[in-house]
Amino acid sequence: MNENLERFLRYIKIDTQSDDNSTSTPSAKKEYDLLNLLRKELLELGIEGEITKEGRLYAYLEGEKGLDVIGLNSHVDTALEMPGKNVKAQIIENYDGGYIKLNDEYSMSPKEFSSLKGHEGDTLVVTSGDTLLGGDDKAGVAVIMSVLAYLVKNKEVKHHPIAILFTPDEEIGRGPEHFDAKKFGADYAYTVDGDYPDHIDIENFNAAHADVTIHGVGIHPGEAKGRMVNAISLGVLFDSMLGQEARPENTDGHDGFNHCGSFTGDVSKAELHYIIRNHDKEKFLAQKKKFEEIKEFIEKKYPTAKIDLEMGDDYKNMKEIIDQDPRALNHAIEVFKKMGITPVHAPVRGGTDGATFSFLGCPTPNLGTGSYNHHSRYEFLSVRDFNQMIEIVKELVKA
Numbered sequence: 001m002n003e004n005l006e007r008f009l010r011y012i013k014i015d016t017q018s019d020d021n022s023t024s025t026p027s028a029k030k031e032y033d034l035l036n037l038l039r040k041e042l043l044e045l046g047i048e049g050e051i052t053k054e055g056r057l058y059a060y061l062e063g064e065k066g067l068d069v070i071g072l073n074s075h076v077d078t079a080l081e082m083p084g085k086n087v088k089a090q091i092i093e094n095y096d097g098g099y100i101k102l103n104d105e106y107s108m109s110p111k112e113f114s115s116l117k118g119h120e121g122d123t124l125v126v127t128s129g130d131t132l133l134g135g136d137d138k139a140g141v142a143v144i145m146s147v148l149a150y151l152v153k154n155k156e157v158k159h160h161p162i163a164i165l166f167t168p169d170e171e172i173g174r175g176p177e178h179f180d181a182k183k184f185g186a187d188y189a190y191t192v193d194g195d196y197p198d199h200i201d202i203e204n205f206n207a208a209h210a211d212v213t214i215h216g217v218g219i220h221p222g223e224a225k226g227r228m229v230n231a232i233s234l235g236v237l238f239d240s241m242l243g244q245e246a247r248p249e250n251t252d253g254h255d256g257f258n259h260c261g262s263f264t265g266d267v268s269k270a271e272l273h274y275i276i277r278n279h280d281k282e283k284f285l286a287q288k289k290k291f292e293e294i295k296e297f298i299e300k301k302y303p304t305a306k307i308d309l310e311m312g313d314d315y316k317n318m319k320e321i322i323d324q325d326p327r328a329l330n331h332a333i334e335v336f337k338k339m340g341i342t343p344v345h346a347p348v349r350g351g352t353d354g355a356t357f358s359f360l361g362c363p364t365p366n367l368g369t370g371s372y373n374h375h376s377r378y379e380f381l382s383v384r385d386f387n388q389m390i391e392i393v394k395e396l397v398k399a
């Protein structure tokens with residue numbers, strides 16, 4: 001087995017699931033298990049890394065003077081949807097393109113998972129059906145470490161100076177916290193945290209949340225005529241006024257949505273929690289405005305009711321920054337073309353840590369990893385695509 005794949009298999013054995021109930025940083029102590037191992041492996045390569053008190057691992061590999069410093073980032077934590085402990089990877093050599101049995105209960109095939117298509121003859125790493133694999137984002141971590149190992153062992157290969165950053169807590173949205181652009185020292189960077197190798201992601205959602213608290217008027221139902229204002233009914237009205245077409249289940253591509261993630265309450269008080277998403281800034285602002293308008297409309301129609309509306313922004317579309325400073329994007333496109341790869345730019349229907357890095361002064365598009373079906377038991381690594389990602393990142397940093 002080649003050492004790059006061994007590296008991946010070594011990392012996924014370490015449980016690094018982040019914890020959204022924790023307020024400490026990193027959210028789970030066990031994230032240090034991988035951070036410490038990475039620092040040790042970097043040191044073995046002669047690269048000194050520093051783990052900050054917030055659990056961010058920064059490192060730097062000197063390169064040719066006068067060239068842009070290229071940053072590389074991946075996250076060490078894994079998602080919360082599935083356990084990340086006791087990952088027992090199964091290796092399928094020479095995949096026949098058909099049905100894959102994970103265990104007695106679960107299996108997968110290209111019929112349900114289009115990401116499996118075109119992998120005939122490939123070597124796949126799959127789960128045992130009870131856990132996730134951890135390819136998100138240990139495949140990214142392994143890509144970066146493999147490129148660094150290659151450069152250190154092949155001193156004749158001239159390359160850009162490389163700034164390295166491994167972060168915890170991406171899966172709970174706290175990866176970019178404590179990001180220190182100056183300490184990182186990159187002119188621009190790439191998160192290696194996607195799936196398909198031919199993708200360069202430069203667009204993600206603008207994101208906000210809205211907490212709607214409706215105070216109705218609770219009265220004995222026998223004497224309610226003309227007086228009761230049921231907060232539940234107003235909640236239903238509020239949600240219906242946002243429109244069917246703007247719901248996640250009815251949107252894809254560049255369509256934004258308002259998603260009601262929870263609705264609880266009784267006659268006198270109801271609470272609705274929303275996330276608001278759109279790639280387009282104008283449409284995003286209009287969506288937020290609609291929340292205000294609906295509040296006003298309902299309060300006018302039901303003067304004895306009251307609605308508290310609290311909204312806040314969560315992250316922004318990095319395209320705004322990439323458009324202003326396209327060096328990272330242009331460099332990647334050039335390298336892809338040189339390698340004969342046609343780049344695909346698909347809008348990310350979520351956030352990326354790179355979006356926040358971009359707004360903090362370091363333009364950071366996202367690249368693939370060769371791992372697929374993230375956050376689930378159906379996660380798998382395509383060894384062919386993983387190896388291609390290593391070649392892509394090597395070319396990106398070569399002088």
Ligand SMILES: [Zn+2]
Nearest residue numbers: 136137170193
């Ligand atoms: Zn990820």
